[in-house]
Amino acid sequence: MANHLFDLVRLFDTDPTKTFIETEDGTLFTYEDLFAATGCFANALVANGVKPGDRVAVQVEKSPGAIFLYLACVRAGAVFLPLNTGYTLAEIEYFLSDAEPAMVVCDPSRREGVAEVAARTGVPAVETLGRGKDGSLWQKAIAEQPVFDTVTRGADDLAAILYTSGTTGRSKGAMLTHDNLASNALTLKDYWHFTRDDVLLHALPIFHTHGLFVATNTILMAGATMLFLPKFDADKVFELLPRATTMMGVPTFYVRLVQDKRLTAGATRHMRLFISGSAPLLAETHRAFKEMTGQAILERYGMTETNMNTSNPYDGARVAGTVGFPLPGVDLRVTDPETGTEVAKGEIGMIEVKGPNVFKGYWRMPEKTAAEFRGDGFFITGDLGKIDADGYVHIVGRGKDLVISGGYNVYPKEVETEIDGMVGVFESAVIGVPHPDFGEGVTAVVVATPGTRLDEGAILAALETRLAKFKLPKRVIVVDDLPRNTMGKVQKNVLRETYKGIYGG
Ligand code: MCA
Ligand code: AMP
Numbered sequence: 001m002a003n004h005l006f007d008l009v010r011l012f013d014t015d016p017t018k019t020f021i022e023t024e025d026g027t028l029f030t031y032e033d034l035f036a037a038t039g040c041f042a043n044a045l046v047a048n049g050v051k052p053g054d055r056v057a058v059q060v061e062k063s064p065g066a067i068f069l070y071l072a073c074v075r076a077g078a079v080f081l082p083l084n085t086g087y088t089l090a091e092i093e094y095f096l097s098d099a100e101p102a103m104v105v106c107d108p109s110r111r112e113g114v115a116e117v118a119a120r121t122g123v124p125a126v127e128t129l130g131r132g133k134d135g136s137l138w139q140k141a142i143a144e145q146p147v148f149d150t151v152t153r154g155a156d157d158l159a160a161i162l163y164t165s166g167t168t169g170r171s172k173g174a175m176l177t178h179d180n181l182a183s184n185a186l187t188l189k190d191y192w193h194f195t196r197d198d199v200l201l202h203a204l205p206i207f208h209t210h211g212l213f214v215a216t217n218t219i220l221m222a223g224a225t226m227l228f229l230p231k232f233d234a235d236k237v238f239e240l241l242p243r244a245t246t247m248m249g250v251p252t253f254y255v256r257l258v259q260d261k262r263l264t265a266g267a268t269r270h271m272r273l274f275i276s277g278s279a280p281l282l283a284e285t286h287r288a289f290k291e292m293t294g295q296a297i298l299e300r301y302g303m304t305e306t307n308m309n310t311s312n313p314y315d316g317a318r319v320a321g322t323v324g325f326p327l328p329g330v331d332l333r334v335t336d337p338e339t340g341t342e343v344a345k346g347e348i349g350m351i352e353v354k355g356p357n358v359f360k361g362y363w364r365m366p367e368k369t370a371a372e373f374r375g376d377g378f379f380i381t382g383d384l385g386k387i388d389a390d391g392y393v394h395i396v397g398r399g400k401d402l403v404i405s406g407g408y409n410v411y412p413k414e415v416e417t418e419i420d421g422m423v424g425v426f427e428s429a430v431i432g433v434p435h436p437d438f439g440e441g442v443t444a445v446v447v448a449t450p451g452t453r454l455d456e457g458a459i460l461a462a463l464e465t466r467l468a469k470f471k472l473p474k475r476v477i478v479v480d481d482l483p484r485n486t487m488g489k490v491q492k493n494v495l496r497e498t499y500k501g502i503y504g505g
Pocket of ligand 1: 203204205208209210231232250252277278279301303304307405406408438469470471
């Protein structure tokens with residue numbers, strides 16, 4: 001039967017013993033293993049109540065099993081809903097109540113807490129999946145047959161929901177269809193010249209677009225191999241690099257690599273491609289990498305809602321500080337944010353995109369969805385940019401109040417809401433300022449209520465139970481008052497200027 005996305009993964013028919021994933025300890029999973037394991041997992045999902053269209057929420061450590069679970073959801077016609085492993089139970093509770101999944105899968109160590117949240121939010125099934133073949137879902141999958149009648153799914157059916165925070169209010173679930181994922185992966189495979197001979201050094205997390213769709217789906221389409229590291233670790237990267245042909249990373253990966261003496265032309269000569277995205281790659285990092293290795297990092301630009309929109313060319317100049325050209329099939333324009341009219345070439349405005357890569361809308365939020373699309377179907381990204389005379393897209397800023405720290409998005413509003421709710425806090429403003437490792441460092445500027453003394457450590461300790469670690473401010477600065485304009489609005493640009501040097505570099 002036809003399954004729009006899974007039908008594109010064909011290698012288990014033609015070259016079943018080809019390695020799909022090799023883990024750190026040298027364990028190999030072939031394309032044949034992928035087919036069998038996804039069949040077993042899909043049978044286990046169905047046997048435990050998952051029906052086509054149901055959401056399956058997954059907060060597990062990075063492992064081949066987690067990838068098999070993603071593909072099993074695709075095969076079973078379910079909607080995969082991955083969650084950052086850093087999210088606290090308080091954060092998980094919102095996702096479960098909003099998405100109403102039929103099953104939540106968590107790490108065995110978190111079972112107790114997640115089961116309580118699942119009970120409160122009415123999620124009927126709780127399963128666990130560990131890094132090895134441990135956890136209740138693995139056990140159930142092992143007991144199942146690998147033969148599974150893959151469920152029919154069309155181009156427009158949902159394959160995944162990825163939550164992305166909003167500048168106001170709660171996180172929104174971006175609904176991604178089979179064709180959103182399939183079309184983008186096929187485009188990237190061709191644009192970046194991925195073939196079966198490629199070996200991707202995979203050190204990204206797999207609960208976001210970058211590590212899951214850009215990396216894994218592209219590899220699947222090419223029938224190539226991934227060397228799977230649990231996380232970015234420079235020692236391990238240098239150990240595995242000789243066996244890789246390509247690597248994808250967020251700018252922090254490259255910032256760390258250029259500080260390492262092991263990064264040389266010799267160590268990277270066999271590599272055909274280094275790709276960066278998720279946050280701006282500083283031109284100085286691009287130049288340093290080129291000087292040390294002779295290789296020009298290829299920078300591309302995307303969003304959870306849109307997959308990848310633009311890329312520097314494979315052949316041709318990869319220009320530092322730009323994100324390249326719109327990908328084939330993607331329409332990109334720059335408009336006046338107020339009126340929506342296209343601005344002249346070279347002028348700065350709002351980046352808008354349209355194409356098969358663009359999501360179907362936010363889960364159960366028709367008004368929010370409508371507000372972010374123009375009448376002619378273009379999606380308003382919230383990124384400010386321009387197109388230069390040679391056609392390269394530059395991202396020059398953000399029209400949205402967002403901090404990107406080490407490739408993770410942090411919405412100031414969410415952190416401010418938590419801080420403002422604390423006893424003794426009058427108000428707060430959360431900003432991003434330059435950070436030598438993470439690109440931007442989340443920073444809180446806080447005003448105490450009269451007669452109260454605030455303590456940085458106490459604020460951080462209280463936040464820790466509520467928010468994932470990457471969202472925690474690297475510094476909390478207590479001030480007497482916040483700068484405001486004549487309209488009474490907090491001037492975050494003034495704060496960013498005042499504190500721009502606090503992390504050095
Ligand atoms: C870890 N910490 C962080 C971050 N990561 N703090 C702020 N920002 C972060 N990104 C915390 C840790 O909890 C720890 O806290 C302290 O900082 C230092 O940790 P360290 O060991 O240095 O960090 P790490 O474990 O090496 O992680 C850094 C990392 C990682 C490798 C950059 O964050 C990462 O893999 N980021 C990739 C994110 C990503 O894949 N984004 C793609 C989103 P403590 O010391 O208190 O314990 S998809 C997307 O954006 C779109 C679609 C796109 O275009 O791709
Ligand atoms: P996310 O919500 O995690 O999908 O993050 C998407 C946002 O990351 C985009 O809207 C951009 O602001 C930012 N982004 C992704 N890639 C790049 C890049 N190469 N340069 C600058 N910003 C980027």
